[in-house]
Amino acid sequence: MHLDTERCVRAVQSRDSRFDGWFFTAVLSTGIYCRPSCPVPAPKVENMRFMPSAAAAQQAGFRACKRCRPDASPGSPEWNQRADLTARAMRLIADGVVDRSGVPGLAAQLGYSVRQLERHLREELGTGPVALARAQRAQTARLLVEGTQLPMAEVAFAAGFSSVRSFNDTVREVFALAPTDLRRRAAGDAVAAPGSLTVRLPFREPLCPDNLFGHLVETAVPGVEEWRDGAFRVALRLGTGHGIASLRPMPQHVVCRLVLSDLRHLSMAITRCRRLLDLDADPVAVDDCLRADPVLQPYVDKAPGRRVPRTADPEGFAVRAVLGQQVSTAAARTHAARLVAEHGTPIDDAHGGLTHLFPEPARLASLDPARLALPAARRLAVQRMVEALADGSVDLGVGSDWHEARARLGALPGIGPWTVETIAMRALGDPDAFVPSDLGVRVAAEHLGLPSTPGALTRRSATWRPWRSYAVQYLWAVGDHPVNQMPV
CATH class of the missing domain: 1.10.10.60 (Homeodomain-like)
Incomplete structure (x- = not known):
């Protein structure tokens, strides 16, 4: 993006906030760097230089603008x-x-x-x-x-x-x-209560919070996640410590209140909260692509800016995905809650009802599968998933190779395409993951006159690439389901 000088100049001259985080404008005449939407008058074109990151601008000797605070831009999508x-x-x-x-x-x-x-x-x-x-x-x-x-x-x-x-x-x-x-x-800004820190998480507009928070709350594991007082709250494992994040959607940002066992984990906590809510997405690019399909256009126009509800704990989510195979959402939550109560790490929550961190794979590796109230095949699938995550043969971390992770997940016994693609969508963060066999997707496809068999629907979905994870969110919106509704 930063190499397309003409496009960058247009974005700066129009103060287009959609490009905040895509690139940064270094101004030779002032020695500062700004985000594209900076409210000050645009500099002369000959004085503009475009940088791919705040770090590159700082390395080149430019300082951050005090008006637009470019260092606090949404991350590059x-x-x-x-x-x-x-x-x-x-x-x-x-x-x-x-x-x-x-x-x-x-x-x-x-x-x-x-x-x-x-x-x-x-x-x-x-x-x-x-x-x-x-x-x-x-x-x-x-x-x-x-x-603070x-x-x-x-x-x-x-x-x-x-x-x-x-x-x-x-x-x-x-x-x-x-x-x-x-x-x-900053003395005029509100300071968080002792023991906590409140920050604003910016995002590119538009953002539809309904499906994002609706899905997270509907699938929340008791003791680890909850909806309380208009905010989604989640217990975070952070290196050698932990934290609790309270995330409340607002019109132009998400209010994030953090209680951390160690403030050195602040940056990690913020990054994981942004990833959980998919806040670094480019909704305009996504919706422009999906809106081109007449079948999806009405749903995109009705509620643009849908994000993919992701996770702050990829390994824990993978275990939850296996527990949720071929059962209802409520049953999956019950199975996960039992694991948490028996094997999770206890935490204190002075402001709500969170009680544990989801157990790490290494802790679950000694789990007796016979104690799981699951069919034998699914007990084996849980055991093999836990073992693969614990020994590192399956890597779902933020730096993992998506293609290799998919292949290794698919090689595990009892792990089918639905589970692999669900993990790819929410744990790996692949924007093009697709779950054609998902019941909600199939029902929506039939309602819209799309092919309903997995193979045919996958072929039909080619026009939605590379944003099929987002297409799934719009397909789920076809039905009247709690995942599409902002909790009250």
């Missing part, structure tokens, strides 16, 4: 719709891998040498993984400076900086303000 090396690396960096394991750890997870990875990222993004992680630390620091009253030394280490000095230097360089000045400028 590219990284969630692509499965190549760059996209996988960006998803891992956003999840905090560089801060936890360094660049060698990032390279190892991707199966490349450090040198190969560095060269690849610099060729496409104009900067390397260290600068990309540094930009993320700067944004985390800003959230802590503006949203923590001492600056604690902010520095919570944001991932190795020293207070590097924290101070980075904040001054990126924001052209000292940390104390940043806090002073």
